[in-house]
Amino acid sequence: MPHTVSIVGAGRVGRTLGKRLRESGWRLGAVVTRSLSTARAAVRAIGAGEPHSALNCQSMESDLILLTLTENALPEVAEKLAALGRDECRGKIVLHTSGVLDRTVLAPLAKQGASTGSLHPMQTFGGRAMPSLDGVVFGIEGDAKARRMAHRLARELGGVSVRIDGTRKPAYHAAAALVSGHALGLVEAAAAILMDIGFTRRGAVRALLHLMRQMLDNEERLGPQAAWTGPIARGDYEAVAKHIAALRDYPREFSESYAALAVLSGRVLSKEPSATLKQLESVLNTSTGGQK
């Protein structure tokens, strides 16, 4: 008999996981959001489930309860579910999908006898499109029963599970944020510079994504040393100084971020980090002032 799953917080992540689980044979129970219209929309996107505009006893009726809510709502929702579920909690598995929090946020449910853990897809879910989960790494942690379920879910969703120490989740999530949200900030800042010198937005984004894709391909195929190009890799610190001078025409975060990333690249990519950092320090120390 297939298992049942409730989705509490059916936004971008909840809809995608719900739909993929339905496709792999799970039965959908309650689909909970904060209004009936968003709950109905989520049920349509998932293709099954019972829409609810608030937490209620039905939320805890499934074998598995996936809490795909924003982090700040998790403590209150865990408290409410534990109060609603009471004895129903025993034997249930509750997993959340936060990257930064571990299972301790679900302590009220664990106290009532539920198995608790987290299952974080290292994937970005933006807008309405549901991204592929094939090959996606799911960071998992929790008690033994919750981990077994998280491992099974990751596999059924087409991904791979990696066990993480719950106390290291902030570091785990910082790594993901560096290459996802923060890298997007870099693309937008670089696009703004290109647009300032005459590119159209479309042309700027196309040029930068082309460059980035090849860099990512080189990293994957050749490894970081061979993939590293640009002035710091060549030891051309005059070019670095010219970059910093040019970036003074932009808000100060542009040159500050450039400087911080130059140092980071020197630290993690250079074969001789201390020599590279010393050179960078002298260039960066002489290139300050006159910011917007």
Ligand SMILES: NC(=O)c1ccc[n+]([C@@H]2O[C@H](COP(=O)([O-])OP(=O)(O)OC[C@H]3O[C@@H](n4cnc5c(N)ncnc54)[C@H](OP(=O)(O)O)[C@@H]3O)[C@@H](O)[C@H]2O)c1
């Ligand atoms: N987005 C990503 O790329 C990504 C990737 C990996 C992990 N995650 C994690 O997954 C979780 C969900 O992220 P998301 O991007 O899917 O968020 P989201 O799109 O903002 O969706 C959040 C959902 O939770 C519902 N909700 C909020 N408070 C609620 C409450 N008290 N009771 C019931 N439902 C409530 C919202 O209802 P309404 O629809 O009615 O507003 C919405 O459906 C977060 O912990 C996030 O860190 C996100």
